[in-house]
C-alpha cells in the first residue's frame with residue numbers, strides 16, 4: 001500500500017472533523033431556538049451580512065478575519081474556531097484509535113459535541129444526543145459487524161486490521177448486542193437511581209432526565225465497564241470545575257447557577273474512548289494484582 005495513504009487519511013479525518021464542527025456550531029445555535037438548519041443561510045447576527053463560502057472555511061476564516069465580521073467588524077465568538085478545532089482533533093484521535101471503525105465513533109463524537117455545548121448554554125440536553133445516542137448505541141454492533149465483514153477484519157484476534165486495510169484498533173466499541181443492552185440498562189438504571197435519591201435528599205430535581213438518557217447512551221455504545229469509569233471520571237471532573245467556579249466567583253456553595261452534568265459525562269466518555277481500557281488495566285494492576293481482569 002502507498003505509504004502516503006494513512007497520512008492522507010489522517011488529514012482527511014481532521015479536515016472532515018473541522019467541517020462537521022463548523023456545522024455543529026450552527027446546530028448549537030439554531031436547534032435550541034427552534035430555527036431551521038438550512039434557511040436563512042449563515043449571516044452576521046449584527047449587520048445581517050450574508051457569510052460567503054470563503055468566509056465560512058473552518059478554522060482558516062476565523063483566523064483570516066481575526067474573529068470579526070468582514071463588513072461591520074462585530075466580534076465573532078472564539079468558540080466557533082474552538083468547536084471546529086476540537087471536533088477536528090477528536091475525529092483524528094478516533095481515526096488513530098479505531099482505524100476503519102472511526103466513522104462509527106465520529107457520529108457519536110458529533111452528537112456529544114453538539115449536546116455538550118447546548119447543555120452549557122441552555123442547561124438542557126437535546127433528544128438527538130440522548131435518545132438518539134441510545135438508539136445509535138443499540139444499532140452500532142450491527143454496523144460494527146458490517147464494517148468488520150467489509151474490511152475483512154478478524155475480531156477474534158482483538159484487532160480490526162486486515163491485509164487490504166492495515167489499520168489496527170485493539171479497542172472496538174459496541175462489540176456485541178448483549179453488552180450494549182447491559183450497558184444501556186446499567187447506565188440508565190444507575191443515573192435514574194442517583195436522580196431519584198437526589199430528588200428525595202434535596203426535595204427538588206437534582207438531575208435532569210437528559211443526563212439519565214445520556215448515560216444510557218454511553219452504556220449502549222461502550223458497555224457496562226465504561227458506565228462505571230465514566231461515572232467516576234465525570235464526577236471528578238464536575239467536582240473540580242464546580243469547586244474552581246465557587247472559588248473563582250467567591251460564590252457560596254448554594255448560591256451559584258447549577259452546573260450542567262452532561263458535558264462532564266461526555267468528557268468521561270471521551271477519556272474512556274481513547275484511554276479507558278488502559279486506565280482500568282493500570283488501576284487493577286495497582287490495586288488488585290492477580291485479579292482476572294488485570
Ligand SMILES: [Zn+2]
Nearest residue numbers: 044047069072
Ligand atoms: Zn456584521
